Amino acid sequence: MKTPDASCPPLFDAPSFLATLTQRPGVYRMLDGQGEVIYVGKAKNLKKRLAHHFGHGDTSGKQRAMIARVREVRVTVTHTEREALLLENQLIKAHKPRYNINLRDDKSYPYITVSTHQAFPRVSFHRGARPKQGRHFGPFASAGAVRESLKLLQKIFRVRQCRDSFFANRSRPCLQHQIQRCTAPCVGLIDSATYGEDVADTILFLEGKGDRLIGQLIKRMELASQQQQFEQAARYRDQIASLRTILATQAVAGESGDLDIIATACHGAMACVQVVFIRTGQLVGDRAFFLQAPDDTDPSALVEAFIPQYYLERPVPRELIVSHDLPNEALIAEFLTVQAQHP
Structure with a gap:
């Protein structure tokens, strides 16, 4: 007769586990027989959510396959659902569970920095943690986009x-x-x-106040012409022409603030999220993210999982446009508001 393998973990006793659960908000981690975290979830009511997992609520093939691998569930109780959302995304980032939608993106975004604390400020490329001193503009979609912008700034200002x-x-x-x-x-x-006037003009442009800057340059050009400073007037004329060309190509109709547009598409186990960046009414770039996701993930769930992971350590714009309705829109909005620290 075959004896049980002592090294094989026993099957998970879901009924006994569920009987011990609280109805408070929190986060749960599902572990397999090797002690690997295979899924991280959050819940407004831990008891109700996990009962759904281990009852008859999850009937899809991917859910059944996941539950069959579970040998242990660890629970962390939180004060609020928003705290649970934050912790969930921190744990997903740390463990990269097999059955979670997982954003794999270790690349920090580049910025343009103006060292306004210096007597003669410098305009430069910056990536990584933003210094406390100076002004920072971005993020830009790529290093190439920053370098092209720096070339323009150098030519104009x-x-x-x-x-x-x-x-x-x-x-x-x-x-x-x-x-x-x-x-x-x-x-x-x-x-x-x-x-300092040139630096101030640079900052106005980076703030998206191109129309205001052009108005100032026109006044300076007219004054220089009246004073017969024709070389300086010609420089202002060239700046105005360059700025008008740039603003015409970058302007987004109907938009004047900072916003990101997020759209997604799923096909089987393949999932892609596209983010378009608009800053001060100007299109500054876009980027595609290819995500690890379970088969046949619902696009709404994909967007909802992407947003907290993406903005966990990134600046949050004033506005967000998404391609699909979010199942927990109020919770995501609360998370973003706190992350952005907007009034």
Whole structure:
């Protein structure tokens, strides 16, 4: 007669486990026989939600396959459903469970930084944790998008982009000044007040206030022309023309603030989420995410799972447009509001 394998964990006793559960909010982790977390879930009512899992509520093949692997369930009680949502996404990120929708994205987004705390500020590319000093604009969809924007800024506003060590040790202007991409503050060819005006113009543009900036430049151009400073007037004219071209190509009809647009498509085990970034009414890029998801995941569930994972450690825009209705829209809205710390 075959004897039981002592190394094989016993089957999970769901009825006994359910009898011990609270009806408070919380998070649960399902573990298989090897102690691996295979699913993380949240619940407004832990007892009711887990009874649904182990009763007859989950009848799909993927749910039955998951439940058949469960040998242990660990529960963490939280004060609120929002706390449960936050903890759930932290655990999903840590464990990457097989049966969860899992956003695998370790790439931090690039920003444009203006070092406004310096006497002659620098405009630069930045990725990673944002420094407390200076102004930061983004996120941009890719490093390439940032570099293209930096080229435009350098051409239009001529604010320095060199490293501080390079700036501090110059005795004569560099090549960027010779090709009219910098005003050479490193060797005193521009005073701090005039340079500060160029920096302020750069910030206005990055804030999406291009129309206001163009209005200011027109006034400066007219004044320079009246004072017969024709070279300076020509520079303002060229700036205005460049800005009008850029604004015409980037403007999004009917939008003036910060928003992300999230759309998704699923096919079997394949899932893709596309995020479009609009900042201050300007389209700054988009990005596709390919997610690990169980077979035949509902698109609404996919969007709802994606949002907390995505915005857990990213800035939240003022507005979010999604392709599908969210089953727990109020909870997701509360989570985003707290994450954004918007009034």
